[in-house]
Amino acid sequence: MTLPGGAAALNGALLEARHISKRFSGLQAVGGSDGLSFGVDRGAFVGLIGPNGAGKSTTFDLMSGVQTSDTGSVFFNGHDITRSSPDTIAEQGIGRTFQTPRAFESLTVLQNVVAGATSPGESLRWAFGRSWRNHETEIVEAAQAILRRVGLHERAAARVSDLSGGELRMLEVARQLVRDPTVLLLDEPTAGVHPGLQERLAALLQDLHSGGMTLVVVEHNLHFLLALADHILVLADGALLAQGPPADIRADPAVISAYLGGGDAA
Amino acid sequence: MNWPQLLVTVLTLGSIFGVVTLSLNLQYARGGMINFGIVAYFAVGAYTYAIFTQPPPQGLDQYKFGFGWPWWTAVIVAGLAALVFAAVTGWPTLRLRGEYLALTTFAFAEVFHSLLLNERRIGNGTVGLARVERPFGDWGPIEEKYVFAGAAALLLVATLLVFRRLLVSPYGRALDAIRDDETAALAAGKPAQKMRRQVFLISAVPVGFAGAVYAMFTTLAQPSLFTAEVTFIVWIALVLGGERSVYGVVLGTAGLVFFEEIVRAWPFETVRSAQIAASVEHVVTGLVFIAVLRYQPFQAAATRLKVSK
Numbered sequence: 389m390t391l392p393g394g395a396a397a398l399n400g401a402l403l404e405a406r407h408i409s410k411r412f413s414g415l416q417a418v419g420g421s422d423g424l425s426f427g428v429d430r431g432a433f434v435g436l437i438g439p440n441g442a443g444k445s446t447t448f449d450l451m452s453g454v455q456t457s458d459t460g461s462v463f464f465n466g467h468d469i470t471r472s473s474p475d476t477i478a479e480q481g482i483g484r485t486f487q488t489p490r491a492f493e494s495l496t497v498l499q500n501v502v503a504g505a506t507s508p509g510e511s512l513r514w515a516f517g518r519s520w521r522n523h524e525t526e527i528v529e530a531a532q533a534i535l536r537r538v539g540l541h542e543r544a545a546a547r548v549s550d551l552s553g554g555e556l557r558m559l560e561v562a563r564q565l566v567r568d569p570t571v572l573l574l575d576e577p578t579a580g581v582h583p584g585l586q587e588r589l590a591a592l593l594q595d596l597h598s599g600g601m602t603l604v605v606v607e608h609n610l611h612f613l614l615a616l617a618d619h620i621l622v623l624a625d626g627a628l629l630a631q632g633p634p635a636d637i638r639a640d641p642a643v644i645s646a647y648l649g650g651g652d653a654a
Numbered sequence: 655m656n657w658p659q660l661l662v663t664v665l666t667l668g669s670i671f672g673v674v675t676l677s678l679n680l681q682y683a684r685g686g687m688i689n690f691g692i693v694a695y696f697a698v699g700a701y702t703y704a705i706f707t708q709p710p711p712q713g714l715d716q717y718k719f720g721f722g723w724p725w726w727t728a729v730i731v732a733g734l735a736a737l738v739f740a741a742v743t744g745w746p747t748l749r750l751r752g753e754y755l756a757l758t759t760f761a762f763a764e765v766f767h768s769l770l771l772n773e774r775r776i777g778n779g780t781v782g783l784a785r786v787e788r789p790f791g792d793w794g795p796i797e798e799k800y801v802f803a804g805a806a807a808l809l810l811v812a813t814l815l816v817f818r819r820l821l822v823s824p825y826g827r828a829l830d831a832i833r834d835d836e837t838a839a840l841a842a843g844k845p846a847q848k849m850r851r852q853v854f855l856i857s858a859v860p861v862g863f864a865g866a867v868y869a870m871f872t873t874l875a876q877p878s879l880f881t882a883e884v885t886f887i888v889w890i891a892l893v894l895g896g897e898r899s900v901y902g903v904v905l906g907t908a909g910l911v912f913f914e915e916i917v918r919a920w921p922f923e924t925v926r927s928a929q930i931a932a933s934v935e936h937v938v939t940g941l942v943f944i945a946v947l948r949y950q951p952f953q954a955a956a957t958r959l960k961v962s963k
Contacts, residue, residue: 452841453840454837454840454841473840473845473847474837474840474841475839475840475843475844475845475846476845478840478841478842478843479843483841484841485841486837486838486841490835490837490838490841491834491835491838492830492831492834492835492838492839493834493835494830494833494834495827495830495831495834499827502827503827503828503830503831503839503842504842505842506842506843507824507828508824509823509824509825510823510824510825510827510828510844511825512825512852512856514823514825515819515820515823515824515825515826516816516819516820516823520823520824524824560838563838563842564841564842567842567843
């Protein structure tokens with residue numbers, strides 16, 4: 389199978405979209421003429437870019453089960469997850485964050501991360517017993533370690549409403565990391581995040597990447613993304629405009645004219 | 655005024671309705687579900703208890719079934735019947751959220767009420783079932799009414815403990831997460847739909863038990879006892895007590911029942927003053943609600959209780 393932009397065959401991809409599309413009240417959000425197809429290899433760091441309204445977040449929704457594709461299929465680890473519910477997809481190992489950061493308002497920062505993990509005590513059978521307490525210590529320790537990693541450990545007892553927008557984004561990342569996902573989909577992780585925290589985020593993503601985690605990142609901050617990702621997908625009007633290594637994308641005339649607007653981001 | 659009698663009645667009815675309010679609190683404050691038909695689950699418990707304990711029909715009875723089972727088996731069946739009723743009504747309704755769920759549950763309760771009124775083979779229609787067994791006699795020197803109040807209070811405490819156990823576990827935390835932000839909870843692998851359904855079923859069981867105890871207490875299972883008014887009283891008790899605190903919920907219910915009973919038990923000198931009091935009761939009730947909602951004394955008391963613990 390060959391893709392526009394000269395991509396290699398998708399066979400063996402960890403996460404794969406085949407001819408997916410989505411319409412909202414008649415408007416095509418994702419898909420183009422033949423549906424959107426692309427693959428993400430295991431351990432890859434993929435950047436997903438495109439102008440506003442190109443369908444990046446909708447693509448994430450289709451891959452994480454928040455929305456169901458009108459056509460085609462999504463495969464993860466060889467399994468068709470097109471119609472799976474978002475919670476089963478999360479349990480299978482696809483983590484995601486949202487364009488507008490989401491949090492559990494009634495819980496503290498630490499509890500938010502703890503709630504991200506799946507505890508055996510969440511099943512009704514275990515909830516009435518006491519044995520979940522053994523796992524609880526482990527989960528809390530893991531959550532604390534992750535809060536340190538994202539730089540929120542001093543805010544562990546804070547209420548979510550006291551966090552800044554950037555801290556909320558980091559909290560969302562932490563809540564997914566505690567699940568140790570195979571693939572992490574990050575939707576605009578630097579939006580509203582101040583430069584100091586952005587550096588920390590870049591270091592964290594590099595660290596996760598070298599640890600073997602597969603990352604797909606939607607980002608408007610191209611300086612940030614092109615420096616980190618090893619493969620870029622460019623979406624325009626819901627279709628794949630180009631893909632390849634960051635250097636090629638920077639030089640691609642179609643991308644420059646459609647999106648980069650004269651290469652000012654290169 | 656007979657204060658001991660008043661207090662016993664408040665303890666008994668306060669405990670019975672406290673169980674219903676607690677269950678509603680679990681559904682609403684933790685599960686994020688608005689159930690405006692809670693009276694139906696209560697009625698299912700009461701009718702089931704009556705049907706399973708009463709003798710077979712005779713004479714003018716129009717009801718079809720009377721099994722004459724011992725009271726304690728009938729109480730268990732009442733809880734199970736409420737569970738089954740919740741499963742049947744929850745299956746189509748729980749896909750809906752917010753006000754749509756509120757309207758559908760309300761409609762279900764109204765349909766059920768209408769069924770009790772018109773299908774006489776269930777419970778004699780409007781007449782109701784009047785031969786409900788009252789199982790506790792005097793216990794030695796302890797009068798029956800005290801035994802009864804104790805049993806009702808025991809049911810309340812047991813419900814409180816079971817719910818608490820559930821809610822302090824990771825299960826409760828996952829419920830909070832789902833209520834706060836369902837999309838984020840799903841992304842964290844929480845099966846929101848399934849857990850909501852479980853909560854709906856679990857919380858119906860104590861309501862069924864409470865219905866059985868209520869039928870014992872009034873020795874009556876009659877449609878007029880199970881109108882939408884019960885639903886609203888329980889909701890008001892929930893709001894009065896502050897939905898976030900289980901102790902507040904219990905205090906709110908007790909306060910509401912106390913107020914209703916004291917108006918009822920007040921020794922009026924003349925028939926005229928009793929009539930005036932009866933008509934003023936609703937006005938005063940409304941004013942008290944407004945005052946309580948403004949100052950939230952029960953919620954504050956419950957918060958203090960929590961802090962001092």
